[in-house]
Amino acid sequence: MSYLAIALNFSHDKKNFNCGKQLLDDYLHKQAKQDVKRKLSACFVLLEDESKKIIGYYTLSSTVVQRDLLPEEIVKKLPPSYNDLPATLLGRLAIDNSFQGQGLGELLLVDALKRSYYTSISSVASMAVVVDPIDEAAINFYKKYGFILLPDSGKMFIAMDTITKLS
Numbered sequence: 555m556s557y558l559a560i561a562l563n564f565s566h567d568k569k570n571f572n573c574g575k576q577l578l579d580d581y582l583h584k585q586a587k588q589d590v591k592r593k594l595s596a597c598f599v600l601l602e603d604e605s606k607k608i609i610g611y612y613t614l615s616s617t618v619v620q621r622d623l624l625p626e627e628i629v630k631k632l633p634p635s636y637n638d639l640p641a642t643l644l645g646r647l648a649i650d651n652s653f654q655g656q657g658l659g660e661l662l663l664v665d666a667l668k669r670s671y672y673t674s675i676s677s678v679a680s681m682a683v684v685v686d687p688i689d690e691a692a693i694n695f696y697k698k699y700g701f702i703l704l705p706d707s708g709k710m711f712i713a714m715d716t717i718t719k720l721s
């Protein structure tokens with residue numbers, strides 16, 4: 555079986571996607587297409603072979619991270635004048651219920667991190683990927699891959715430098 559992560563388009567079967575988290579299901583069913591149209595986020599879907607069935611999806615957009623939220627070992631290498639640091643927001647990531655537990659969440663996360671990394675070195679600079687985990691289980695999933703909690707925000711981040719070491 556081969557898998558393909560591509561940009562969401564009108565032909566993909568959004569309405570049958572179910573990851574077990576209402577917010578993430580509703581987003582794909584009702585809002586993702588509009589967000590893409592308005593350039594609020596980019597949405598990528600994982601499809602099985604050439605079929606239109608969506609196995610998983612993630613969204614990417616630009617964000618900033620405030621300097622004083624970052625760990626000291628990162629801050630000390632930054633010029634003092636930079637208070638808002640450019641980053642990439644991996645806003646949502648989900649795998650359909652019937653495909654969970656088969657390594658596809660990891661595959662999709664790696665795809666999102668690699669896409670973010672290559673964009674950061676080729677066109678739009680970004681020093682980290684930020685996620686906004688939906689619950690404790692999601693926090694544990696991201697921790698497994700080296701994401702660190704940002705204080706008082708509920709968000710987590712991984713530095714681009716760390717992503718290069720993952721691949």
Ligand SMILES: CC(C)(COP(=O)(O)OP(=O)(O)OC[C@H]1O[C@@H](n2cnc3c(N)ncnc32)[C@H](O)[C@@H]1OP(=O)(O)O)[C@@H](O)C(=O)NCCC(=O)NCCS
Binds near residue numbers: 653658695
């Ligand atoms: C979180 C989610 C994306 C994981 O996808 P998945 O395909 O089931 O995960 P994988 O099979 O690729 O698992 C990869 C690794 O993460 C671990 N993992 C999976 N879910 C986990 C969780 N909730 N907490 C901790 N670890 C988790 C697996 O055990 C596996 O580790 P291993 O290789 O050491 O066994 C999926 O469960 C999901 O879509 N959940 C609902 C939406 C959600 O919570 N999204 C999170 C971002 S907001």
